[in-house]
Amino acid sequence: MKRGNIEWLRREKRSAVLGMALFGLLQLACVIGFAALSAIPNIPRWLLILFTVLAAVCAAVLLPALWTLRKRFQELDTAKEFVSLYKEERHMLLVNIDYIPGRELEVLGIAKGTVVQSKNFGKDFMAGMKTLVGGEITSYTEMLNEARQIAVKRMVDEAESMGADAVINVRYGSSSVMQGAAEVIAYGTAVKYR
Incomplete structure (x- = not known):
């Protein structure tokens, strides 16, 4: 970080x-x-x-x-x-495939983390102005990156509470909840090494 x-x-x-x-x-x-x-x-x-x-x-x-x-x-x-x-230097293996090569796994269940995040009025207004001229809206890019990081942290916390060693088949999703606010979800299968 x-x-x-x-x-x-x-x-x-x-x-x-x-x-x-x-x-x-x-x-x-x-x-x-x-x-x-x-x-x-x-x-x-x-x-x-x-x-x-x-x-x-x-x-x-x-x-x-x-x-x-x-x-x-x-x-x-x-x-x-x-x-x-x-x-804290916690280590949780996160992969986007449905197996870990060379490991036998015990499936514990689905681990997920979600966050709904928005920008303040000033940044929202400036982003609206940016759409008039075009180009990347960096404040929203930052917002989505931060939201993904928070969602992953919450997913890892949930996986750890299940006693998992890793989360496989990790996926992300996002949707617009309302104007200027986005929901980001990170989810995957919590597994334990055998």
Whole structure:
């Protein structure tokens, strides 16, 4: 695991917190502006309506965004667990064929790991802009790579809990759960050496 991936975790957390802080400041500014304007006599009604709508939109965006931020921090903690996988130097043989040459195997069952991952609003917006000019959308490439790594880690954890020495016939799958969020699954057959 490269040090850059750990740095990515830190940057991702900082950018998420910064985004939420900016949304919060915008909402606070709208509420203060509304309160200040309502205290001024002869203020145009359309200006009060504008500030009311802005405050409502900020609240409508901020509350779900805070929930998303909480979920994102949980995802980042999961990603940190994945980083720790390499520090622990656990070894599990993963192959994409249905046998291991020269070994007799006892099948224990299916091991799987799944993750649903998304990018923050800023990166989602920039990815949308990138589609206008074409080319690789690196933020989504990174997101899918990280999601695959987390899914594999969870598959390995499940295989280890079954007492497996290896996972054979490893496969990956991905699907779009909603706009900007992808589910990645890693699965295979957990086996024990005889």
